[in-house]
Amino acid sequence: MPIGYAKRYKHCSLTFIQLFFKILTGALLLSLISIVEGATVWQLYNHCSSAFVQTYMRHANARGHQGSHCLTDFLVQLDSQGRLQLENAMTGRFVCFNKRQRLTVRSEGSDEKCFFRERLSPNGYTELESAWRPLLFLGFNRKGRFQDPSQYKMKRRCFSFTKLHREVTSTALKHCSIDDTSSERSQQRVSEADRQRAIYDAVRESLLSQIRALP
Known part of the structure; x- marks a missing residue:
């Protein structure tokens, strides 16, 4: 050749x-x-209310049940600064603070008041500190209502969460809950x-x- x-x-x-x-x-x-393809989902169990954080319409509380995924599932993603958002997996609404340092739920989450940083308590529980204002923590009282952040040192248990973390396929997210078949x-x-x-x-x-x- x-x-x-x-x-x-x-x-x-x-x-x-x-x-x-x-x-x-x-x-x-x-x-x-x-x-x-899927997403990281959190459920947050509050140690004061003995229930899960949930959002409904424009309201948020800690009275949810673990099986109520439509209300208690939150999509969590970290940005380049290590901040996270709590976005309801079904509604797309965000858990935020307002200017009066009270809890609110918004349809748009780009505001700094909608960002948190995950901290670990001495007992190993998750605490959520506002990225907008240091030492401003998210908490709920025994009835599952918003806990005044000024009570953080006195009622630290109300600002402590156990985080249930799982990976969910995009298909399962659209149906709120995951049964054995979908798993x-x-x-x-x-x-x-x-x-x-x-x-x-x-x-x-x-x-x-x-x-x-x-x-």
Whole structure:
């Protein structure tokens, strides 16, 4: 085979393999994203009210039940400054402070008064400090109503939460609660993702072997 022809053949082979590899990678990534897409969800158990934080319309309290996911599930994401927001997973409304340092629920959460920082108490419980104003903590009294933040040192238990954390698929979020069937489906989706990763690794290794074998 002429040298010039061999070089062109090798170049075309490499180009084809690289293009195929990019297409395979892109397709796999899109597939994996659709399989494992979901969100981080918190439920906050308050140790003063012995119930869960919930939002309903424009109100928030700590009288919720663990199974009432439509009311008690909060989407949580950290920003670049380590701040978090409590966004109801179904309504998209945010738990915020207002100018009078009282609790409110808003449809738009970009205001600094809607951001919190997670702190750990000496007992290992979660405390939520306002990112807007230091030493302003979120709390609820025994009846589940908003606790005056000025009582933080005297009634610290009312500002303590046990955080229930879980990962939820985007499909499950739309239905509020997760039953055993949807949990099994979630596990099956993760297993499918693992299977596709294994296929991807095998094809990738095969392509790399072909590249290494080229003269």
